[in-house]
Amino acid sequence: MASCSSRSRSAMLTIASFGALAFATTSASANPVDTFGFGSRSSAMAGSNVADVDDFSANYYNPAGLVAAEGLRIDIGYVRASHFLKTNGRDNQVDPIKALVFGIVAPGKVAGLPFAFGIAAHLPDDRVFRVRSLEQDQPRWEMYDNRTQRLFIAANLAIRPFPFLEIGGGMAFLAQTRARLDITGEMNLDDPNTSLLRHEVDADLTAIRYPQVGVRVKASDKLRFAAVYRGSFKLTIDIDARVLVDAQLVGNHVPLLALISTSTLSNFLPKQVVLGGSYDVTDDVTLDADVTWVNWSAYESPVTHVSSKLDIKVPPGLPDRFLPDPQAPTVVLPVNFKDTFVPRIGAEGRIPIGGGHELAIRGGYYFEKSPIPAQTGLTNFVDGDHHSFTAGMGIKLAHVADEMPGDLRFDVHGMLSVIPERLTLKSSGADRIGDYRSSGQVWIVGTTLGLVFK
Amino acid sequence: MKRARDLRDLLRVLRLSALAGVAISCATIGPDGRGDVDLPSGIIGPFRPLKRNKTCDGDVCTGVDELPSGTSSGSPRYPGAPPSRSPSVLVRGAGGDDLHVVLYVARDLDADTDRIARFEALDARSFADVTEVLTGDAPYEAGKIGDPSAIDVEGRVVLYYSIHPLAAADPGAAAQTPGIARAHSTDGLAGRTFEKDGLVLGIDGAKGAWETDPPRAPSLVRDNAGLFHLFYASGNAIGEATSTDGLHFTRVDGDPTTPGLDPVLSPSPVVDPATLPVGVKPPFDDLAVDDPSVVREPTVDGRPVYRLHYTGRDRRKGSAIGYAGRFGDSSLFDHGAGLVYGSKTILHTNAPTVARFPGLSLLFCNVDGDNAQQLAIAVAPAALKLPIKED
Numbered sequence: 001m002a003s004c005s006s007r008s009r010s011a012m013l014t015i016a017s018f019g020a021l022a023f024a025t026t027s028a029s030a031n032p033v034d035t036f037g038f039g040s041r042s043s044a045m046a047g048s049n050v051a052d053v054d055d056f057s058a059n060y061y062n063p064a065g066l067v068a069a070e071g072l073r074i075d076i077g078y079v080r081a082s083h084f085l086k087t088n089g090r091d092n093q094v095d096p097i098k099a100l101v102f103g104i105v106a107p108g109k110v111a112g113l114p115f116a117f118g119i120a121a122h123l124p125d126d127r128v129f130r131v132r133s134l135e136q137d138q139p140r141w142e143m144y145d146n147r148t149q150r151l152f153i154a155a156n157l158a159i160r161p162f163p164f165l166e167i168g169g170g171m172a173f174l175a176q177t178r179a180r181l182d183i184t185g186e187m188n189l190d191d192p193n194t195s196l197l198r199h200e201v202d203a204d205l206t207a208i209r210y211p212q213v214g215v216r217v218k219a220s221d222k223l224r225f226a227a228v229y230r231g232s233f234k235l236t237i238d239i240d241a242r243v244l245v246d247a248q249l250v251g252n253h254v255p256l257l258a259l260i261s262t263s264t265l266s267n268f269l270p271k272q273v274v275l276g277g278s279y280d281v282t283d284d285v286t287l288d289a290d291v292t293w294v295n296w297s298a299y300e301s302p303v304t305h306v307s308s309k310l311d312i313k314v315p316p317g318l319p320d321r322f323l324p325d326p327q328a329p330t331v332v333l334p335v336n337f338k339d340t341f342v343p344r345i346g347a348e349g350r351i352p353i354g355g356g357h358e359l360a361i362r363g364g365y366y367f368e369k370s371p372i373p374a375q376t377g378l379t380n381f382v383d384g385d386h387h388s389f390t391a392g393m394g395i396k397l398a399h400v401a402d403e404m405p406g407d408l409r410f411d412v413h414g415m416l417s418v419i420p421e422r423l424t425l426k427s428s429g430a431d432r433i434g435d436y437r438s439s440g441q442v443w444i445v446g447t448t449l450g451l452v453f454k
Numbered sequence: 455m456k457r458a459r460d461l462r463d464l465l466r467v468l469r470l471s472a473l474a475g476v477a478i479s480c481a482t483i484g485p486d487g488r489g490d491v492d493l494p495s496g497i498i499g500p501f502r503p504l505k506r507n508k509t510c511d512g513d514v515c516t517g518v519d520e521l522p523s524g525t526s527s528g529s530p531r532y533p534g535a536p537p538s539r540s541p542s543v544l545v546r547g548a549g550g551d552d553l554h555v556v557l558y559v560a561r562d563l564d565a566d567t568d569r570i571a572r573f574e575a576l577d578a579r580s581f582a583d584v585t586e587v588l589t590g591d592a593p594y595e596a597g598k599i600g601d602p603s604a605i606d607v608e609g610r611v612v613l614y615y616s617i618h619p620l621a622a623a624d625p626g627a628a629a630q631t632p633g634i635a636r637a638h639s640t641d642g643l644a645g646r647t648f649e650k651d652g653l654v655l656g657i658d659g660a661k662g663a664w665e666t667d668p669p670r671a672p673s674l675v676r677d678n679a680g681l682f683h684l685f686y687a688s689g690n691a692i693g694e695a696t697s698t699d700g701l702h703f704t705r706v707d708g709d710p711t712t713p714g715l716d717p718v719l720s721p722s723p724v725v726d727p728a729t730l731p732v733g734v735k736p737p738f739d740d741l742a743v744d745d746p747s748v749v750r751e752p753t754v755d756g757r758p759v760y761r762l763h764y765t766g767r768d769r770r771k772g773s774a775i776g777y778a779g780r781f782g783d784s785s786l787f788d789h790g791a792g793l794v795y796g797s798k799t800i801l802h803t804n805a806p807t808v809a810r811f812p813g814l815s816l817l818f819c820n821v822d823g824d825n826a827q828q829l830a831i832a833v834a835p836a837a838l839k840l841p842i843k844e845d
Contacts, residue, residue, distance in 0.1 A: 088754055090492035139493040328733030378791075380494075423755060429779030430788035435753035436494035 031172075031269050032097060032148040033060050033122055036081045037390075039101065040411035040448035043079075044392025045346025046364025048288040051216055051226035052278035052348075055450060056103025059120035062214035062228045062274075063156035063168030066116040069105040070452055071406055076102040077448030079122075081148075085141050085419070085440035087382060094144050098125040101448070114160040118170075122152040133264055133304040136333065137432055139380035142302070142372065144442070146267070154212070169213035172233075181241040186248070187256075197245065208233055210269070222280040226290075232271035234300060237264045257311040264304040270295040276344075288346045288364075296337040296371030301379075303332045333379055337371040346390070356398030362413070364390040376427040382438045384419040391415075409450040417442040497815040498761055498777045498808075499794025501832035504579065504840065520840045521579060521831070538571060538829055539563065540671075540745070540805040541818040542604045544611065544645070549811035553578035556645060557807075557818060558613060560600035561586070563827065567597040570615060572646060578809060578816050579831060587648050588613065588637055594654060596620050596630035601671040601745070601805070604645070611645030612700065613637045614672040614684075617654060632668040633657075634686060636701065657684075657695050659705030662715035664689045671805070674700070675750040677758065677783050683748070685762070690742035691717035692764060694784075708786045719743050719762065719778050719787045724769070738774045738793045739766025745805040757781050763817070765804040766793060775806045775819055795819065795832050803830065814838055 037043030039057030050062045056075040058065035079101055083094040103120030126149075134140055156170030185197040210233040216226040243258040276290025307329045346364030353359050368386040375381060392413030400408045421439040504520040538559035547554030555578045562568035570588040573581040590599035594617065601616035619632035634655045637648040657669060669686040676682055682697040693715075695703035708718035722737035730736065745765040753759050759781055766776040774796025778787035795817055796803040802822035809816045814833060821830040833840060 087492070087494045092493055093491040134490075138490075139495075140490070145490075328731060425753075425755060425757075426781075428788040429759055429781045430777060430790040431779070432496055432498060432790065433494055434496040434759065435755050435757070437754050 031152055032099070032124070032150060033152050034269075035143065035148050036079060036097060036444050037413075037415065037446075038120070038122065039075065039103075040077060040392055040413040040446050041348075041360075041362065041394060043415060043444070043446060044362035044364065044390050044394075044411070044413035045288055045348060046344045046366045046388060046390045046415075048276065048290050048344035048346035048364050048366065049278065050214070050228055050274045050276035050288075050290045051224040052286060052288045054105070056105055056118060056120045058105065058158075058168070059103055059118045059154045059156050059170070060152075060212075062216060062226050063118070063170050063212060064158050064166040064214040064216040064226065064228075066105050066118040066156060066168055067107060067114050067158035067160045067166050068216075069107045069116055071107065071454040073105040073450060073452045074103075075448050075450040076100070077411075077446060079444065079446035081442055081444045083141075083144055083440065083442050085144060085382075085438070085442075087139065087436050087438045089437070092141065094141050095126070095149070097148055099123055100125070101446070110159070116158045116168075117156065118158070119155045120153070124149065124151065133262070134302075136301075136303045136330070137378050137380055139382050139433060139436070141383065141440075142381040143383050146302075150267070156212070164218045166216040167214075169211065171209045171211060173209055181239065183241075183243045183245065185245055187245040208235060224278045226274075226276050226278075228272075228274040230269075230272040230274075232269055232295065232298060234265055234268040238262070255313050257309075259309040261307050262304050265300050265302050267302065268298075268300050270298050284350045284352075286348045288344075288348075290344050292342040292344070294340045294342060294371070297339045299335055299337040299371070301332045301335045303330065305332060306330050333377070335379065335381065336373055338373060340369050340371045342366055342368045358396040358398075360394040360396070360411075362390075362392045362394070366390075370422075375424050378431075380424075380433050380436075382424075382436075384422040384438060384440070386417050386419055388415055388417040404451065404453070406454040407450075407452040409452065410447070411450070412447045413445070415442075415444040417444075495835060496761070496779075497810065497813070497834050498763070498779070498790070499775070499815070499817070499834045500836055501775070501795040501815070501817045501834045502836040504831050504833060520833075538573070539820050539827060540601045541807045541829060542602045542673075542747070543807045543809045543816075543818055544604050544606065545809045545811065547576070547578075547811065549813065552576070553809075553811060553816070555809050555816070556604070557581065558587070558602040558604045558645075559829070560602060560615075562598070562600045562618075567591055568599045568618075570599065570602045570613065585646050587646060588615070588650070590617070592650065592652070593626070593629040594631040595635070596624075596626035598630070599635070603672045603674055603747075605674045605676065606643060607638075607676070607700065610642055611639040611648075612674070613639075613645075613648055614655075614674055616670040616672065617668075618670065619668060632670075634669050634672045634684070651701065655684075655701060655703060657703045657705055659695075660715055661705070662691075662693065662717060664691045664717050664720070665693065665715075669693070671745045673746045673748045675748050675760070677750065681783075683750070683760075683783070685718070685746040685748050687744045687746060688717075690721055690744075690767075692719040692743050692746045692762075692787075694718045706784060716786070718780075718785075719746070719764065719789075721766075722789060736768070737766075738768050738772065738796070739764075739776050739789075741769045742767040743776070747807045749808065749810060751810075753781075758783055760787070761808075761810075762787055763794070763806040763808050765806065767804075772796075773802050773804045773822075775803050775817065794834070814840075 037047050038060045042049050042057040053061045053065040054068035079099050081097040085092050085094045100123045105118045107116040154172040156168055158168030160166045180202045182200040210231040212230045214228040218224050239262050241260040245256050247254040247256045272292055272294050274290050274292045278288045280286050344366035348362045351359045366388050370383045370385050372381045372383040394411035397408045419440045421437055424436050540560045542558045544556045554576050557573040559571050561571050568590045569586045572585045572587045575581045590597045598618040599615050603614045605612050614636050617632050620627040620630055631654045637650045639645045640647045640649050666689040669688050671687040673685045682700045684695045684703050694706040697703040708716040721743055722740050724740045725736045727736050743764050747763045749761045762778045764776050765773055767773045774793040777790035777794045780787045804820045806819040817832040819830055821828055
């Protein structure tokens with residue numbers, strides 16, 4: 001019990017550390033692991049293994065699977081996603097995703113019941129997150145350009161109350177931002193170097209937590225079923241700016257007050273429900289399948305709401321035509337995304353290669369219908385249906401050294417997502433963007449190195 | 455116990471590693487990123503004026519000069535052109551660094567007999583080659599010509615132009631036939647010498663009630679079947695007529711579902727400004743639409759799109775450049791959302807013509823300021839930086 005208690009304290013400290021770091025990030029977008037997978041084994045099987053996962057990727061796919069871990073397990077890996085997304089035949093140069101992935105699964109027992117906790121993260125190389133405010137009609141690869149540029153951190157607990165039932169759940173952590181910017185003082189437009197301005201920035205980072213829970217039922221030694229619920233979240237960045245200065249222009253004092261408020265829905269992750277199963281065809285071959293309902297119809301527009309107010313008292317004699325007009329508040333159109341069902345299948349074959357070592361070969365496929373309706377109007381959320389093919393292999397080396405009582409696992413995976421051509425025909429000849437074709441491919445490669453202490 | 459201690463140590467190391475990893479990521483500013491390259495665009499506006507704002511401190515220079523020398527900084531007006539007006543552009547370059555254009559402009563402000571001149575520039579901005587190609591000296595013109603519209607037809611340049619009506623009491627008014635006339639080049643696509651047809655175009659069919667004065671401000675395009683589409687202004691609207699030979703036209707009803715002949719573009723409905731939310735302006739074209747300039751292009755799906763830039767006039771005596779479009783070779787045009795060029799500081803823009811290159815459009819138009827009438831050049835997309843113009 002002592003060791004278990006110590007382990008729990010360490011776990012809580014670790015979770016708290018990750019949580020604190022998550023709060024310290026300024027914001028984030030939707031889930032990159034939704035799009036690119038998580039962990040080489042799960043990704044190689046097209047993410048179909050909601051009923052067949054016990055490594056660190058269970059922190060995303062099914063927290064209940066954590067309790068099935070064979071021992072303390074530590075994984076670290078790397079993933080790269082390269083986009084080749086085109087409109088009208090020209091590459092739009094959507095940024096690649098390069099990320100370190102890592103996680104821990106620590107099983108044990110509490111009150112005699114099998115118990116485990118897990119933490120996992122997807123940590124991008126280039127930026128922890130990115131926010132972009134684009135005009136409403138600006139074409140954008142909505143599912144790839146910005147949504148996936150973010151950190152993902154999750155922490156989960158799992159328990160097996162009965163031999164046939166595993167239950168897990170936890171939280172993913174993010175933060176949203178409210179900020180206020182004040183500029184006050186004297187501004188000399190004739191000689192800017194003599195301006196005396198004070199700047200004050202006050203930012204609040206507010207935690208967002210969204211839940212995920214999963215169950216797994218062992219129907220028999222060969223057959224397992226699972227269900228997972230992932231909660232929704234939305235991240236907003238609200239910035240209020242106030243400029244209150246005494247501007248000097250051509251010898252005149254011009255009091256100026258400008259108020260600008262922006263509210264950006266940085267990103268929105270719809271809730272999801274996954275139902276799946278896993279069947280051991282033989283001792284060495286496993287087939288997995290699941291289907292995910294994604295509540296895309298709740299998706300909210302990422303267009304920034306902007307409102308502004310400008311109050312300038314113009315001295316007599318100065319023409320006011322050089323003053324900007326007040327700007328109309330942004331009228332954001334609904335995006336009208338549609339819910340989708342995403343079917344996934346995967347398979348794994350394991351080949352003993354002697355000495356307790358094992359080679360695994362994996363493959364999978366999933367189809368994701370685009371939730372984005374035909375963009376015949378003002379908005380231009382570019383997307384298409386996805387056919388994703390995955391493959392991978394792994395090697396398990398048992399007892400590689402006396403100092404390491406367990407297995408060393410090395411897995412690699414690759415995925416090709418094909419987005420067939422989609423033709424967007426505008427309903428109005430006056431449309432600023434016009435008709436366009438879009439298509440593309442996404443290539444993903446990754447590797448994971450795991451240590452399992454038994 | 456040893457195992458538990460080892461485990462604690464291991465977790466501590468991992469925690470510190472994770473902290474370091476995240477801290478390193480947070481402390482590293484990533485590149486801005488891309489993803490917005492070569493996105494689709496109709497490049498129909500909004501336009502911004504070309505800039506001349508290069509400043510140098512010793513060898514260190516900032517800013518870009520997009521206009522030739524002699525242009526005042528920040529001015530959208532193009533120097534050296536007055537009193538030229540109402541341009542019509544023919545694109546000769548392939549885009550990129552090759553922005554070769556030919557402009558036909560009216561010179562109708564500085565003499566009794568109006569003329570049409572030809573400008574040429576390899577960069578669409580430095581118009582050094584200026585030739586007068588037509589003079590309104592025929593009796594039916596009575597010295598009042600303008601609004602040129604140039605189109606390439608079977609290896610020659612065809613120039614349509616307005617004959618502006620004289621007042622009934624003016625000398626020569628009795629012999630004049632206001633309307634639209636035509637001339638064609640005698641030197642092929644060079645378009646430096648022209649011969650007039652010697653008559654005013656006939657436009658058959660019943661007039662619409664909106665046609666309160668003779669057709670003016672022609673703009674011509676030709677469809678895939680070889681049919682000429684003439685867009686012209688009359689009254690406060692823009693109408694369309696078609697012809698197989700480019701000389702004898704028949705009016706086209708913009709909306710056959712209603713009785714009478716309809717224009718293809720009408721002014722926007724009048725809106726009471728008091729009913730609009732703060733910051734929302736009434737339409738810039740609620741009084742009249744004028745000076746059509748039409749380009750016909752295929753979309754990526756092969757259907758034709760007609761891109762119409764025009765002068766919009768409002769009830770507050772302002773004018774600005776607007777955009778309308780339609781798919782297909784007939785039907786009404788849809789108004790675009792708001793103006794594409796003009797503002798409180800860029801006064802009274804009118805008579806547009808647009809040179810479309812891959813990835814950019816250049817707008818040439820009149821800017822009628824407080825004291826002068828000049829030509830302006832503007833570019834879309836607004837974020838584009840034209841190649842630096844070395845004087």
